[in-house]
Amino acid sequence: MAACGDAAMISPPPPAPKGIIRARGVSKRFGDRMAVDGLDLDVPAGCCFGLLGPNGAGKTTTLRMLYGVTRPTSGRIEVFGLDVATHSRTVRARLGVTLQESVLIEALTPVENLMVFGRYHLMRDAELRPRIDELIDFLQLGSHRDVPVRNLSGGFKRRLAVALSLVARPQLLILDEPTTGLDPAVRLALWTKVRELRDHGTTVLVTTHYMDEAERLCDRVAIMAAGAVLVEGEPRELISRLLARDTVEIEASEQEAAQLLSGYEESTNRMQAGNRAVVHLEDAAALVSHIRGRDSVADRRLIVRPTNLEDVFLHLTGMTLEASA
């Protein structure tokens, strides 16, 4: 298992880093529904790892099992090399979690919220106060440090929620849908902070259903559906392994598309979605000129773009994120 980020490039080569998270055959049943079903997961140290999938894929349940609050029906989870089933308190002392819904105490200010969370970790004042100043600084909450949380904007609240999970200097930060519902500028700012943390050695595990964000910002991703990991790897590598570098979207019915593509030699991966044929291949330019050469419709719309993780997901599950949500 390779280390993530730049650490691997620095010589001498570090000893094979131990995975921070290791899950084997983990299942969770709620009544007669399997929320998680035979999940295997390895998260290397120092990595920004994305857990992707549609709503209901089992991402949140997986996270809750990782930090030891939900008990798996079967399977084994190790975090920091410790069995979560028997060491949940120790494990949680060394990780931080930002939940999907911000669970701030609305009546209190950011500083007071941080104090409360520090107390949950049994931190002493002498250690806690400087840490709070540090976090207020790091997440740029200074202008509102003494304003009650109920008067803060969504972006501020989310940054504060992240600050709370960082109070006890976790080695592993778990973020559940941190950017959902935020505007693009705030999302970008938050991701910048997440990358900064990773660069300073914190392992980050983040769930999101924004595949484009994950592709740009995660070192590795695992795609989940129906409670299990379908594939895992670096985003680029997954795309080229499972599909191809380029994607051409052709405005055409299935028969039309078959006609347009006939005689084209290079191997392609094709899907039809309504009146749109989606073709994944290594060299889009060649296909475009092939189509233009034989097409009777002069102004047919062709869209050429890089293949993305959403295509991979579609390819693996045969469904779009929206449809499966």
Added chain:
Amino acid sequence: MYARTWKLNLLPNFFEPVFYLASVGIGVGAYVQQMGGLRYVEFLAPGLVCVAAMNGASFEVTYNVFIRLAFEKTYDAMLTTPIEPDDVLVGEVTWAITRSMIYGGCFYTILVAASLAPLPASLLVVPVLALAGLLFAALGLAFCVRLPAIDFFSYYFTMFLTPLFLFSDVFFPLKERLSPAWLTVAEVLPLLHPVRLARAAFHGGAEPLRVAWDLTYILVLSALLLLYARGRIRRRLTN
């Protein structure tokens, strides 16, 4: 256990027994010559101290716990830290007892100031307040963890706490008004037991067997209810 920084709510529930004492004790007391061998306002005092304690614990473990459980998700956040569900339970019970002692203690101080609480004997009521807090924390929690919606708490207050308040030896001595058979039935009333202990602290006349029974009732019932609440809270928070 874990420091609580929730700001103290204003104490509206604390004033309720104070108003009762003023209205019933002074108003009705003017027409009632004696009750259980005492001036009426003196008779009321120990019972109302326990009512204050009951209110203190009850509001905390009903509305406030439910809101944290269902709406604010405070506990979900706590459980991302080294805190376990059992710590949450211990914290809530401790806090409910604390509130009972604050409510009951303030009321008791007023009684002392008004010379309605003989010193030093009545100081024994302080541990009784803690016991009342424990008992009503347990009762409220056991009810709270079963509740489908917050509206149902009005049942708890009007159908359970109010009758307790009225029929637990607070306003009139049960043993002078009820037949022996009904007196036995009345022993199931939770508030009766702390009230009887408080009355003994205020006015003496404690019978060892009865005190032992009251203590046993409070401790055993609290333990059973908390055990039940613990199971429910664990299941709720860890699924």
